[in-house]
Amino acid sequence: MNLKFGIPKGSLQEATVRMFKKAGFTINIGPRSYFPSIDDEEISPFLLRAQEMARYVADGALDCGITGRDWTIESGRDVQEVCELIYGKQGLRPVRWVLCVPNNSKIKKPEDFKGKRIATELVNATKEYFKKKKVSADIEFSWGATEAKVGAGLVDGIVELTETGASLKANNLRIVDTICQSTTLIIANKSSWKDPWKKEKIENIALLLQGAILAEEKVGLKMNVEEKNVNKIISILPAIKNPTVSHLSKKGWCAIETIIDESVVRNLIPKLKQNGAQGIIEYPLNKVIY
DSSP states (O other): OOOEEEEEEEHHHHHHHHHHHTTTTEEEOOOOOOOOOETTTTEEEEEEEEEHHHHHHHHHHSEEEEEHHHHHHHHHHEEEEEEEOOOOOGGGOOOOEEEETTTTTTSSSSGGGGOOOOSSSOOOHEEEEEEEOOOOOOOOOOOHHHHHHHHEEEEEEEOOOOOOHHHHHHHHHHEEEEEEOOOOEEOOOOHHHHHHHHHHHHHHHHHHHHHHHHHHHEEEEEEEEEEEEEEEEHHHOOOEEEOOOOSSTTTTTEEEEEEGGGGGHHHHHHHHTTTOOEEEEEESSSOOOO
16 A cells, blocks of 8 residues: 655755654755655655645545645645644744735725735635625736735735745735735545545654654653652642652662643753752653644
8 A cells, every 4th residue: 555645845854854764754955856755655645736736635646745724725625634743943834815905995894805916826815805705806817926916006905925024024015904814734535535545644644743743842851859859849849740760779869751842841940950950951842642
């Protein structure tokens, strides 16, 4: 058996390859190749744009793939959503498609776009948005430089992808409304999902990828503590579950090990030291599976 897996080309490519590496899979992509190699004989990867992924997965050319929810919505194709893959360090943060105008535009709300021209790459979702608003607007596909088009007066507004909104502000653009939000997904063909072997293979890959992503924001922490200080140390330790406590060969001493959010370590280690912890070791994690 073989699983045809779509790897997104473009903005998600680097994050996807890095994420697979932490999950235990090594993907190599040649500079001009659309057929990457992977160290798993049961997976046949194929490289294509995230915008096209849902179409080829839905049609059965691919068994599954990684893309954004925005592109599954835009395609209108029926696919199985397996799971979300969200984490900032991997470049997989949630994003928004927003309706924008220049700061000096008289347009204040979606209804003001009646009879106006809007450029976007997300045409179908934008049309559906205005249909629900009962607003008749001219929605045209943009091949690129979308922000420049509205700044030059070629269109009245744009629907553009943003994460923080910083780029829009830098281009003197103002957000009128959010069209939709999007996260990175693993999607599967409906027929492939009904195949027991393929479903299990997809679920196992998803499990490992989610574990690798979760591990990016956590670290392991272990230390030696006198028995008299164990309860005091445990009381200040955050953990996924209770910390592991084991006795050392040296009488009266214990080893404590736990997994915590990396963001709290710099404030936590001094407190642990002040409360009697010794030999404190912080170490990175490859995967965290709940």
